[in-house]
Amino acid sequence: MFKKPRKKGFTLIELLILMAIIGILAAVAIPMYKTQIIKAKITEAANAVRHIATGVNNYLQNTTIDSENIVWPNCPDIATIQSSLGVGLRSITRISAAQIDSTTGVIEVTLTNIDSTVDGRILSLTPTLAGDASIKWEWGGNLPAKYVPQR
Secondary structure, rough: OOOOHHHHHHHOHHHHHHHHHHHHHHHHHHHHHHHHHHHHHHHHHHHHHHHHHHHHHHHHHHHOOOOOOOOOEEEOHHHHHHHHOOOOOOOOOOOOEEEEOOOOOOOEEEOOOOOOOOOOOOEEEEEOOOOOOOOEEEEEEEOOHHHHOOO
């Protein structure tokens, strides 16, 4: 009994199926990876906005006498935020502009150096005063919803 030697290796069909599977996985993974990269870069800007919010909280504690006469800081640009609140933003490369609305307390920053889908868009943090003079902050802006920070 003589056995015929079996060839080692893959057939062309097996290789094509493997390439198709890898292609499908890449088609799903690459957009998800890009989304996560953008979210990570937005997190840097969001952290800077949180520092501004902390400065606003401290400002309100020092300037507000009662909860009916709220005085929000008047900061139309990054330089004024730094001088009024002591929050340095010059080294943050993901923000091109920042401001605090003196009538509502809304903090707005313009995003840059992230991705073409979000560059030039606004990330905002809106304050809501509670009865005990505490502030609840809510994220907003004109970013696509999947990029807006959750908390």
